[in-house]
Amino acid sequence: MRKFFALVLTLAMTLSLFSFVANAEGYTGDIKIWVADSMVDLTKAKVEDFKAAHPEYAGINALVEPVGEGDSATNMITDVEGGADIFGFAQDQLSRLVAAGALVELSEENAAIVKAENDPGAVGAVTMADLMYAYPMTSDNGYFLYYDKSVITDPSTLEGVLEQANAANKKVYFEINNGWYQPAFFFGAGAYVTYDVDDAGNLVKANINYATPEGLAGLKGIIALASNPAFVNGSSASNAMDYAAIVDGAWDQAAVKAAFGDNFAATKLPTFNVDGKDYQLSGFGGFKMLGVKPQVDEAKLAACDALALYLAGEEVQAARFEQSGWGPSNLKVQQSEAVKNDVVLSALASQLAYTIPQGQYPGDYWSTATALGDDIIAGKLNGLSDEDLMAALKDFEAKLIALVAQ
């Protein structure tokens, strides 16, 4: 009996020694991956392709879970250790994740590859203080106008869109209490709000000019929209009812297509008119990206790096576009005929000319913007004089500045 144990022990030790040698270059073990629910099957299949192409990583056991870009950052921050090794997230979460120690910067080689293969906006979005922290996955995180051709014949002005919708007794959806959609008006009128970030991912300074005539024009535009009977606050196509137009992003195209059928159309955002002057609605151009969390094991880190690079690379981006219409950030995929001819992505591209690239915003920026939006929707700003509106803007601006002053 004792002999038998000794044998087993020796065997086990030899094996583990061998496996150590064999894994010097590769990695065997679990890698947790979080992606949107619709991407789970695709990601699983692509990980298999990756393993087939890289025999040294054949021992990877990928645990793919449906945690979408909307939830992943919060979950990662709650428990970095328990979170995924590779996870998708939207660009605005980058600084928060870096500050919470949930992202590791790219290796120099991978950074060079990402830089060469993706559009400059996407590269800028993953870069913070000269370091790249994530792999761009899409360049479609922006919004534009979906509309029903049979109801809205001329989508060029917001006033026109509302009027045509009202005539048909239909709704126009625009989520003005969301800090992401709301700036379409402010930026369109020429105001801006951005934040400076330091190396550690902390936001240090606010650049903002909302309390100006430009900001005032933007605010008035929102108030006018909110008091229109056709207006409904919202941006989720599948929960929207009886609408003729919705300001929404590429991810909702299936729901909108289902609702509009043959009358489906998409274009850049309309202009809005304040005090006789037309402004083009602007907004954010944003990106979705894949991040790798800090690792204590060098081999695992290398495996995660390689896998993330692949999952954010040309082949998988093309697959995502084909399956769900996600707009690629990869230059080669962007040049493909299918992408160029895509209605939704061309609408997005034409809107892109008017947007500003989305930088980093403090977590409370979003809730502060929601607070302003909720106040507008509740009618608290209706019928106020320009001076009073300006006072409200000053208050809003002060709050946005105070977010980083704390």
Place this chain on the structure above:
Amino acid sequence: MAKKNEIPEVDIIVDHEAGVIREVKSSKLRSQKAHERRVNRGIYILLTIISIVWLAPFVFLLLQSFRSYLTEDGGMVAYLIPKTFSLDNYIFLFEDGTYLRWYGNTLTIALFVAVIQTVIVLSVSYALSRMRFRGRKLLMNVILVLGMFPGFLTMIALYFLLKQLGLTQEGAIPGLILIYTASSGMGYYISKGFFDTIPKSLDESARIDGATRFYVFRRIIMPLSKPIVIYTILMAFMAPWGDYVFASYVAFGKSNSYNVAVGLYRWVNTQDYQGYFTRFCAGGVLVAIPITALFLMLQKYYVEGVTGGAVKG
């Protein structure tokens, strides 16, 4: 019970001179009867309205669950009655394994919690009701004070405690059973109130005959406590079905460990799921049916429990 204390249906009047109570039928009483009927009619109308208001959301929910997500619209629409009734949503729930998995998880949790929690609650209430020992008052006061802290305060601490035990995410189901039951001794009030009403002389005579405390507990008190046992089981079984907060916090990032509340909540509140609203409705209906059935079956015990609890605090 219901019959005994109702006001008798006869009209009575006191005849002071004769010093007796007599049944009287007079024109005045007849007009009172008419008045009574009018009042009752009013009450019926009110009760009907109330019933409609109370049932409406469930009827709506049920109607929408029959709207196909494939051929009609799985999202929110401005009308209630589907254009065609279909079972597509239910078929999806059964074919797509995740929902069944969540359902199974919840059922597992509920069953375990029902058993463990009942044992714990009954133990604590029996000890506090029947036995006098050092530290009894202290224990009751500590529990009272602990109850004043809001439950979600400790969420993060509980999460990491469970994590140290490996009971989060993959292990979320045993983990949830553990948190639901660990502190359930604090909910002893109602069953202690019940035990308090069982005469102590019963125990004492048995004790004089040489029975141990354990014997008294098992053979004398338990058989008398059927209503409160059923009430405790019912409450313990029902609670896990509705828990979103702790369940989502403990199981995050592991879809296989979700309970129905977490899974369904994500279907309507996460951007990744488009057009899942009717499937949410169907999922909700499937949760509601067994719970409602069980509840209606055991309603009697529930009423006894809450009434007793309300009276005794």
Place this chain on the structure above:
Amino acid sequence: MVDLEYLKLSRGQKMVHRLMSYLKRLPGRIARGFLKMLNAIGLFFKHIVEEVRDVGQTFIQGDFKTRTSFFIMGFGSIARGQVFRGLLFFLFQVIFVLYMVFFGGYYLSKLDTLGTVETVKKGRVTVYGDNSFLILLYGILTVFFIIAFLYTWRVNVKQNKIGQKLQKEGKKLKSAKDDLAAFADHQFHKTLLALPTLGIFTFTIVPIIFMVLVAFTNYDYTHQPPGKLFTWVGLDNFYNMLGTGTANFGDTFRQVLFWTLVWAFFATFLNYFLGMMVAIMINKKGIKLKKMWRTILVMTIAIPQFVSLLYVSKMFAADGIINSYLMNWGWISKPLPFWTDGTWAKVTILVINIWIGIPYMMLIATGILMNIPADLYESARIDGANAVQTYAKITLPYMLFVTGPYLLTSFIGNINNFNVIYLLTGGRPLSLELAGNAGHTDLLITWLYKMTVNDTNYKMAAVIGIIVFVVTAVINLVVYNMIPSVKNEEDFQ
């Protein structure tokens, strides 16, 4: 005021009188309570001193077995034949020593700073430093473990003293069998309570102490272990919350607290009276189908709230079914702002809460109404009282008397009524008038939840939690002193 005068007062006046006299006595009570506390502390120290003296005496008068037990726990018990007991003592000591050497000592030594070793990067590989979270958590556990050890050690010493004395007198010591049998009989409460109290200790007391301590640290997402350290900051968070700090928290806090109390008041009493009314209607003689009416209402209790409330919340949305039907019928031209206007949202929530609450109250009231002696009603009828008078003179006083404790628990429950608010509005609408992401319909508890989960602002969440505790405790104390029927538990036996 003499008793006779008091009895002449009307119900309302009596209430006022009781409240006033309570308030008048309050300073005295507080002072007395304070003295009592000082007294208790004094007693506690006196007790400690006595214990220490007793331990010393035990050592001086102890034989060899007893003295050795001071260092090797359980030695005396084993030597005196109580092997089982002794082994348990000894095992505990071994576990304790091992725990302290390999685990507890480290965490205890770091408790004052919550960690100093920063996380660093070696190349791109991360080397984690101290984990403040675990230091705090295990630090607390270690402190408790030490207390438990000291207590056990003391018991061990006492056992030796008793054992020595009994042996000297020539009496027999308890065997292991006796010990075990006791747990099914006069020590039965220990058997019953061991597991439940262990559960409460580990999963309620330790986490609460942990979170209370977090309120004095800077634990938030920028100080998130394992990547970052957090540390003690004293009372800073309390200053921030209560208004002397930045960010307008104080003002928002007062508003949220006010709404929490208003909500709890209306949610409790609206449901109480309306539920009672429905119960009276259903139970009125001559009303048929009693069981059916009850069942319809009770269904709302059985259906999980995350289903019903989420659904109802969508029904009342700007583009929800209620607004669309009202607009289709031409009754309104713009959607009613059920959820978007702060005041509307508050009222809507209260109304929907009636929908949730009436069934519970209806059931409770039904049970109690049946217990009101029927002859009370009969004599009222004979005296010619009408329905309203009967209600005011008999039903209501009886109900109020019997359900006093329920009203209190239900009020406290409503202060912490998370589900209704969170599933219906999530605290929204927000407003620039409020700080810290609070919304118009946020209760303290939902605000706390949002801070924990959405903002990972644990330090502020902990502060709110402590405040909720204080509010609840004060209400409890005041009400407890005013409702006589709550106090004496033996009355029910």
